[in-house]
Amino acid sequence: MKMNEPYEICWHRDKTLFTPGPLTTSLSVKQAMLRDAGSWHYEFHVVVNSIRDRLLAIAGVDRHTDGYEVVLLQGSGTFGVESVFASCVPMSGKVLVISNGAYGERMSAMLKLMRIDHDVLRTPENEPPTVEEVENRLQADPGITHVAVVHCETTTGILNPIHEIGEVVQRNGRQYIVDAMSSFGALPIHFQRGGIDFLISSPNKCLEGVPGFTYVILRRALLEANRGHQRSLSLDLLHQMEYFDQKNQFRYTPPTHTLLAFHQALLEFEAEGGLAGREGRYRRNHAVLMEEMERIGFRPYLESKYQSPIITAFYFPGDSRFEFQKFYRLLSDQGMIIYPGKLTETECFRIGNIGRIFEHDIRQLVQAIKRALDQMGVSL
Numbered sequence: 001m002k003m004n005e006p007y008e009i010c011w012h013r014d015k016t017l018f019t020p021g022p023l024t025t026s027l028s029v030k031q032a033m034l035r036d037a038g039s040w041h042y043e044f045h046v047v048v049n050s051i052r053d054r055l056l057a058i059a060g061v062d063r064h065t066d067g068y069e070v071v072l073l074q075g076s077g078t079f080g081v082e083s084v085f086a087s088c089v090p091m092s093g094k095v096l097v098i099s100n101g102a103y104g105e106r107m108s109a110m111l112k113l114m115r116i117d118h119d120v121l122r123t124p125e126n127e128p129p130t131v132e133e134v135e136n137r138l139q140a141d142p143g144i145t146h147v148a149v150v151h152c153e154t155t156t157g158i159l160n161p162i163h164e165i166g167e168v169v170q171r172n173g174r175q176y177i178v179d180a181m182s183s184f185g186a187l188p189i190h191f192q193r194g195g196i197d198f199l200i201s202s203p204n205k206c207l208e209g210v211p212g213f214t215y216v217i218l219r220r221a222l223l224e225a226n227r228g229h230q231r232s233l234s235l236d237l238l239h240q241m242e243y244f245d246q247k248n249q250f251r252y253t254p255p256t257h258t259l260l261a262f263h264q265a266l267l268e269f270e271a272e273g274g275l276a277g278r279e280g281r282y283r284r285n286h287a288v289l290m291e292e293m294e295r296i297g298f299r300p301y302l303e304s305k306y307q308s309p310i311i312t313a314f315y316f317p318g319d320s321r322f323e324f325q326k327f328y329r330l331l332s333d334q335g336m337i338i339y340p341g342k343l344t345e346t347e348c349f350r351i352g353n354i355g356r357i358f359e360h361d362i363r364q365l366v367q368a369i370k371r372a373l374d375q376m377g378v379s380l
């Protein structure tokens, strides 16, 4: 099949996704969607409430003792990030965005469009910020009310030190927003120690569900304190939360099938041993990927001390016969999908090792990569 040819969606066998999401999911997660659920029906509300309780349990926070709540919202992860800015930053607020990749830049783009005062602390794409840099910015500008950062910047796979930054943010009395889209469920996140006030994530990343909604785990009192400052109707987290309080449901049509799938995905997460089990499998996948890719001559973009066990950017081979589009097609023809790079200046491609994939899938991918390079006549 050529790239832009029309096609019927009737694949004999799904390709394995080595991407940062949507991901390869289990058959049972996909099967959970073969149901019709009434969004106003009490049996469906049980599913929604169970998802909310389970997410708080994964976060390790409690409604009653810690004052956290989880709000589900229709849309992809970007909608979740935008909903936090639209619901939690007062009219007089100012956000400091810490950016070292495309998702940090996307935050800044949202703030610009919403006409929210903001500043950006940029570091190179292969370097996390230091706590001193953050503290200096906060002390120099008392107008900053919120700090926003991406945990695993999926552009490169770099991990930003969210807990250390959070301690500085907390000490300086500001509110803290963390985009943990590609890390929640796979890496430990300490809400209290890290002073996290708002954390955004998505079902189609490390919790291995399918796309269709996003969720924000937040300090309820802070959301309530911003009443009257919401900047959007559909992205209003406060009214969404109150609707869940009163009616156990979404304000507008929920993605019912996605929620059924996510409930199943959460049961499978728990059966795998929760966070420890999921993190263990992803770390093994990643260790095999690094070892095998380096053995055949690929170089990772990041220094290992900054690299997450989630997604890895590799430099293109130096050989001029290497063409990414051709490489991609040769891998796809072998049933495997990788991800293009997203760096501003460096030529890289990315490989994700999350989703329902295991060490043997990673080994098969590396074999397929070797065959693709041979077919292209590329040497490393």
Ligand SMILES: Cc1ncc(COP(=O)(O)O)c(C=O)c1O
Binding pocket: 020, 021, 076, 077, 078, 079, 103, 150, 152, 153, 154, 179, 180, 181, 182, 202
């Ligand atoms: C860190 C991060 N933030 C935000 C997003 C945006 O999520 P979505 O594409 O679901 O809108 C992504 C997507 O991969 C991401 O990795």
